[in-house]
Amino acid sequence: MAMVKRVRANIARGSTELVILSLLAEQPFYGFEISRQIEERTEGALRFELASLYPMLYDLERRGLVKGRWQPSSTGRDRRYYSLTPTGKTQLAPLRREWRSFFQAIDCLAGVNDA
Amino acid sequence: MPDWNALVRERLGARDTPSIEETEVIAELVGHLEDVYEELRSKGMCDSDAIGQALGDMAKWRGLARRIRRAKDGKETMNHRTKTLWLPGLIGLTASMVWLMILRRASLKPSLPGPWLHAGLAFMPYLVWLITQPLFGATGAYLSRRAGGERLTELTASLFPSIVMLGVWLVLVAYIVVERYSHVSHQWPLVFAGTLAWSILPGLSLLLGRFLYLKTQNFAKS
Numbered sequence: 001m002a003m004v005k006r007v008r009a010n011i012a013r014g015s016t017e018l019v020i021l022s023l024l025a026e027q028p029f030y031g032f033e034i035s036r037q038i039e040e041r042t043e044g045a046l047r048f049e050l051a052s053l054y055p056m057l058y059d060l061e062r063r064g065l066v067k068g069r070w071q072p073s074s075t076g077r078d079r080r081y082y083s084l085t086p087t088g089k090t091q092l093a094p095l096r097r098e099w100r101s102f103f104q105a106i107d108c109l110a111g112v113n114d115a
Numbered sequence: 116m117p118d119w120n121a122l123v124r125e126r127l128g129a130r131d132t133p134s135i136e137e138t139e140v141i142a143e144l145v146g147h148l149e150d151v152y153e154e155l156r157s158k159g160m161c162d163s164d165a166i167g168q169a170l171g172d173m174a175k176w177r178g179l180a181r182r183i184r185r186a187k188d189g190k191e192t193m194n195h196r197t198k199t200l201w202l203p204g205l206i207g208l209t210a211s212m213v214w215l216m217i218l219r220r221a222s223l224k225p226s227l228p229g230p231w232l233h234a235g236l237a238f239m240p241y242l243v244w245l246i247t248q249p250l251f252g253a254t255g256a257y258l259s260r261r262a263g264g265e266r267l268t269e270l271t272a273s274l275f276p277s278i279v280m281l282g283v284w285l286v287l288v289a290y291i292v293v294e295r296y297s298h299v300s301h302q303w304p305l306v307f308a309g310t311l312a313w314s315i316l317p318g319l320s321l322l323l324g325r326f327l328y329l330k331t332q333n334f335a336k337s
Contacts, residue, residue, distance in 0.1 A: 050147050055186040062186065063189075078142075
């Protein structure tokens with residue numbers, strides 16, 4: 001049971017990381033924008049709330065994959081914009097490959113693409 | 116518009132003089148809540164509903180400070196279960212037992228006469244101990260909640276002293292049954308009375324403490 005939980009947690013964590021890094025590869029966003037972009041682009045299938053989003057952003061920042069910087073938003077208020085660092089850019093490509101292989105492997109076994 | 120800063124600080128359990136890093140985190144979360152609130156208001160939601168929805172339920176805030184700290188530091192000195200269950204539980208148990216020892220020692224002094232019960236159980240120390248158990252139940256609940264414990268963990272932490280005592284009594288009963296002590300077989304009522312006195316009644320008393328603590332918390336929030 002603990003093993004299943006750990007696998008689930010790792011999948012959730014890894015997928016969140018991929019989603020955020022992919023988004024920030026396009027342009028810098030601040031927290032609220034990140035959550036809205038993800039929700040809109042996935043038509044509500046993925047939702048990131050404050051409690052899950054910010055610990056992940058801080059973790060990515062600590063690991064040097066993203067960098068946060070305060071700057072005025074379109075509303076004039078200061079917001080902390082996150083952008084991908086050179087390390088983050090380097091990490092994104094293998095992460096994408098890893099997930100592609102993972103989905104292909106799952107598809108081979110479970111045929112999720114045909115469902 | 117509500118005072119988001121105060122609401123976030125309260126929910127995160129921030130100190131009165133937060134560090135620069137904490138201030139930044141608070142400012143960022145405040146900004147997020149402002150944006151959610153304004154979005155909901157622009158969709159026509161009433162003020163109180165928009166505030167409620169922006170803040171969400173308490174469960175998502177519980178433990179957020181810990182997760183943020185862990186994300187920023189990349190390490191934890193203790194794991195979550197230790198901080199939310201074992202530590203509060205053991206503190207409650209130790210404090211409760213030390214308090215009982217103090218009461219019993221004090222009652223053994225000749226200058227402090229008191230009625231005595233069977234099996235070496237001093238009535239007055241026991242009664243005082245039982246009456247003061249809500250304090251330990253509230254302490255366990257407080258420490259667990261402060262560390263971000265979920266409802267069940269917090270309940271277990273506050274009941275920890277009586278759970279341990281119940282375990283001790285069950286071991287005793289098992290020992291009596293396995294070893295077939297015929298000379299104690301006629302004393303089963305005393306064994307059950309012991310379970311009641313040392314586990315069930317203190318458990319109820321600890322629960323009362325937890326209940327009063329939660330009541331005080333809710334009252335303070337409203």
